[in-house]
Amino acid sequence: MIDTYRTKGLRKQLVKILQKKGIKDEAVLNAILAVPRHLFMESSFLEFAYADKPFPIGSGQTISQPYTVAFQTELLKVKKGDKILEVGTGSGYQASVLIEMGAKVYTIERQRKLYIKTKELLQKLNYHPKKMTFGDGYKGLPAYAPFDKVIVTAGAPYVPQPLLEQLKPGGILVIPVGEDVQNMKRIIKMNDTKIIEEDHGYFRFVPLLNNKAED
Numbered sequence: 001m002i003d004t005y006r007t008k009g010l011r012k013q014l015v016k017i018l019q020k021k022g023i024k025d026e027a028v029l030n031a032i033l034a035v036p037r038h039l040f041m042e043s044s045f046l047e048f049a050y051a052d053k054p055f056p057i058g059s060g061q062t063i064s065q066p067y068t069v070a071f072q073t074e075l076l077k078v079k080k081g082d083k084i085l086e087v088g089t090g091s092g093y094q095a096s097v098l099i100e101m102g103a104k105v106y107t108i109e110r111q112r113k114l115y116i117k118t119k120e121l122l123q124k125l126n127y128h129p130k131k132m133t134f135g136d137g138y139k140g141l142p143a144y145a146p147f148d149k150v151i152v153t154a155g156a157p158y159v160p161q162p163l164l165e166q167l168k169p170g171g172i173l174v175i176p177v178g179e180d181v182q183n184m185k186r187i188i189k190m191n192d193t194k195i196i197e198e199d200h201g202y203f204r205f206v207p208l209l210n211n212k213a214e215d
């Protein structure tokens with residue numbers, strides 16, 4: 001588990017690319033600079049780790065493109081101490097970016113293999129979510145609700161109602177919605193009866209799979 005001058009240098013370049021693509025939130029950029037993305041991947045081909053591209057992480061899943069991680073995190077307006085639910089733990093990279101920003105992270109993954117592998121990795125890297133669970137993200141995590149923010153990192157065919165219900169008033173849900181391509185939505189829950197919905201452009205995610213968690 002090593003981070004070198006070389007990998008740190010590569011992250012600086014990545015941050016410059018993200019700035020050019022329009023990411024402005026300093027806290028987001030600093031977190032991307034800090035989190036050693038190459039250690040979240042199967043192989044440590046550095047040129048892939050720090051290219052602005054998604055990458056396979058096993059179990060048919062991908063680690064999201066750095067720009068997508070940065071964009072979703074910026075939309076979330078993360079504040080230190082925010083209690084954040086992430087749906088789709090995957091490699092654990094997005095969760096680590098949020099932890100690096102001082103958030104308390106609760107995260108759900110539906111593939112057991114990935115859940116176990118990522119749990120071990122985050123321990124080693126010293127990134128500690130408040131809670132990592134194996135289960136179905138459509139249901140959220142009612143036992144730990146309410147949350148300040150919710151982030152969904154797989155493409156959802158619709159906005160799952162439990163995720164909205166588990167937000168605090170004033171809370172923010174960032175979720176890519178759609179089948180083949182997804183529209184990045186930011187939904188602000190003003191109170192129990194009023195929500196504001198914004199569209200933030202098109203992205204492509206692996207699907208948020210319905211119903212059951214899988215061994």
Ligand code: SAH
Binds near residue numbers: 089093109
């Ligand atoms: N945030 C991840 C991105 C992983 S890709 C990262 O930083 O690497 C999306 C993940 O969502 C996959 O790991 C997939 O297994 C998971 N997923 C898909 N459907 C899900 C569901 N219903 N509940 C929880 N996780 C789900």
